[in-house]
Amino acid sequence: MATGLLRIPNRRSPPKLLSVILLILVPVCLIGIFINGQKISYFFRPLWDRPPTPFRCLPHYYAENVSMEHLCHLHGWSIRSQPRRIFDGIIFSNELDLLEIRWHELNPYVSKFVILESNTTFTGIPKPLYFAANRARYAFAEEKIVHGVHPGRIATPRSHEDPFVLESLQRRAMNGLLLTAGISNGDLLIMSDTDEIPSPHTLKLLQWCDGVPPILHLELRHYMYSFEFPVDYSSWRATVHIYSPWTRYRHSRQTNLIFSDAGWHCSFCFRSLQEFVFKMTGYSHADRVKRMDFLNYSRIQKIICTGDDLFDMLPEEYSFKELIKKMGSIPHSASAVHLPAYLIENADRYRFLLPGGCIRNKDFTTTP
Numbered sequence: 001m002a003t004g005l006l007r008i009p010n011r012r013s014p015p016k017l018l019s020v021i022l023l024i025l026v027p028v029c030l031i032g033i034f035i036n037g038q039k040i041s042y043f044f045r046p047l048w049d050r051p052p053t054p055f056r057c058l059p060h061y062y063a064e065n066v067s068m069e070h071l072c073h074l075h076g077w078s079i080r081s082q083p084r085r086i087f088d089g090i091i092f093s094n095e096l097d098l099l100e101i102r103w104h105e106l107n108p109y110v111s112k113f114v115i116l117e118s119n120t121t122f123t124g125i126p127k128p129l130y131f132a133a134n135r136a137r138y139a140f141a142e143e144k145i146v147h148g149v150h151p152g153r154i155a156t157p158r159s160h161e162d163p164f165v166l167e168s169l170q171r172r173a174m175n176g177l178l179l180t181a182g183i184s185n186g187d188l189l190i191m192s193d194t195d196e197i198p199s200p201h202t203l204k205l206l207q208w209c210d211g212v213p214p215i216l217h218l219e220l221r222h223y224m225y226s227f228e229f230p231v232d233y234s235s236w237r238a239t240v241h242i243y244s245p246w247t248r249y250r251h252s253r254q255t256n257l258i259f260s261d262a263g264w265h266c267s268f269c270f271r272s273l274q275e276f277v278f279k280m281t282g283y284s285h286a287d288r289v290k291r292m293d294f295l296n297y298s299r300i301q302k303i304i305c306t307g308d309d310l311f312d313m314l315p316e317e318y319s320f321k322e323l324i325k326k327m328g329s330i331p332h333s334a335s336a337v338h339l340p341a342y343l344i345e346n347a348d349r350y351r352f353l354l355p356g357g358c359i360r361n362k363d364f365t366t367t368p
């Protein structure tokens with residue numbers, strides 16, 4: 001009887017083609033994750049992060065030719081016999097155009113414009129004192145201006161200064177400048193950046209009504225690059241305070257109350273491409289400049305006209321529904337209604353902020 005041969009399966013090594021593919025694919029994937037790590041992280045944000053506690057929105061009532069007493073009553077407040085003094089406190093970098101629009105809008109209601117600038121950016125880059133050099137442009141408000149200079153820190157290759165720490169130091173310095181300006185208990189204080197502009201009728205209401213909460217965040221309509229690109233109503237950092245001995249100047253969440261539809265926030269709304277680059281490299285989120293070509297003028301100009309993201313980032317959202325809804329370019333708007341009056345009155349000078357005016361100058365100029 002013939003003995004059958006025992007056959008042992010031949011364990012072949014992986015095909016060479018598969019090994020080559022893996023050798024190419026794995027490094028490519030790792031490089032892709034390294035380059036696009038932020039995008040990947042933002043896309044999966046709904047899985048690893050929780051949204052902050054929602055604000056409690058206070059309704060905002062306003063219409064032309066309605067008495068202030070009636071408006072106060074609609075908000076559950078009462079009319080004052082005299083208006084509060086208003087102090088407008090801002091940290092200033094180089095937003096000369098928006099500052100002019102802001103101060104013209106608020107001038108009828110503000111007692112003091114308190115402005116603090118530094119000789120360095122938040123990233124430690126030396127910068128001119130743009131307001132001091134162009135103060136004559138704001139002569140219409142000269143009697144109300146209280147200007148201060150905060151000595152910044154110049155970054156060195158080994159310093160590794162945290163931009164948020166330098167920003168915080170400058171904001172703290174505002175507390176002393178406000179005292180110098182003569183602020184008193186019971187005055188109304190606006191804490192916001194230059195590009196976060198409360199509407200005049202919002203200030204008039206808060207100025208004339210009693211019963212206003214001691215701290216209110218302001219819900220501002222958020223625009224990007226100009227008023228041609230309305231994003232949403234997500235801007236909340238601006239606040240108004242009934243000043244007290246415990247008031248401290250901040251740009252973070254301070255209460256759960258937010259006053260609806262209270263003004264405008266126009267981010268990266270600059271006249272020149274040079275100003276875009278200045279902010280991209282100088283503000284606290286300068287780490288978003290992942291590649292030097294992000295600062296290319298032609299790239300920036302194209303993005304301004306298409307409504308895309310300067311830093312090639314995904315929206316910061318906490319649900320996939322909102323994330324997907326906001327992905328892609330910001331839709332254009334042809335409306336220039338309900339914008340700052342001074343902007344509309346001087347539309348020829350500020351064409352770059354209005355629908356159809358996306359083309360920018362290349363270099364920064366101090367006069368419009």
